[in-house]
Amino acid sequence: MAEEVLLFGTWGSPFSRRVEMALKLKGIEYKYIEEDITNKSAALLKYNPVHKKIPVLVHNGKPVAESLVIIEYIDETWKHHPILPKDPYERANARFWAKFIDEKCLAAIWKSCFGEEKEREKAVEEASELLKFLENELKEKRSFGGETIGLVDIAANVIGFWVGVFEETTGVELLTKEKFPKLSNWTNEYVSNSFIKENLPPRDKLIAYFRNRFGIPNASK
Incomplete structure (x- = not known):
């Protein structure tokens, strides 16, 4: 069947x-x-x-x-091409960081870009502090999964791609190379990976969608 x-x-x-x-x-x-x-x-x-x-x-x-x-x-x-590590400790660790992205980072990133104006500065500080944890977790690895794309890399796709879209839509700066060199390198490698690239939505369409949703005028070229 x-x-x-x-x-x-x-x-x-x-x-x-x-x-x-x-x-x-x-x-x-x-x-x-x-x-x-x-x-x-x-x-x-x-x-x-x-x-x-x-x-x-x-x-x-x-x-x-x-x-x-x-x-x-x-x-x-489907057991082939494992996404989570086999080792129980590494597996638990991957779950922890994936949950950290969803439960901590996303709310702060969203507030930084689309929250009320008076709260944005504080939200940017909070998001920066949280992103620093991810920066440290990368250590010297190419990806969160080591040499291959794993659970945390897939969970962090919102940082790898969507944060850049949010920044371009709103003009808020979050993920700068000066502050987050490792995370910035990971982001560049992530979006230029051919497998990842073909599975991302069109950037222009996404920016237009968020500008329309939040009534943000097009930034002057």
């Missing part, structure tokens, strides 16, 4: 894109279903009644929600 793998997502979501990267890294065939988050489909609401959010992976009729949970499910279901 052929396996059926469906992915409900949104083109501009870093959370959808990280699941697609995991699927493509493993070479898994899947059907992608684009969701309109302002008008969610009955199928999405049926498969994720708790959060009513994308992404949702449906494997042979069984739904799995939350991007990091989905990536672990993919890694445990």
Whole structure:
């Protein structure tokens, strides 16, 4: 019996894109279903009644929600090209940093760029302090996964690509080479990796989307 793998997502979501990267890294065939988050489909609401959010992976009729949970499910279901380390300590460490990105960094980055004006300066400071932890975690490695792309690299795609989009949209500076040399090198390598590049949304379209969403005029050239 052929396996059926469906992915409900949104083109501009870093959370959808990280699941697609995991699927493509493993070479898994899947059907992608684009969701309109302002008008969610009955199928999405049926498969994720708790959060009513994308992404949702449906494997042979069984739904799995939350991007990091989905990536672990993919890694445990299809064993080739491992995404999480085999060693229990390294595995726990990877989970810790992926969660740190989602629960700590993202909120501070979002507030820095799109929060209320009076709170932005403080949010930029907070985001910088949090990004410093990631800078230190990279040490001398090419990627968070060592030599290969792993869970933390896939989770950090929001820093590798979306932060640059946020900066260009709003003019806020977060990830400078002076402050974060290792993270900046990782970002450059990450977005120039051919596998990653072909799985990222069009940058111009994303910038236009955020400018439109937050009523930000085009920056003068």
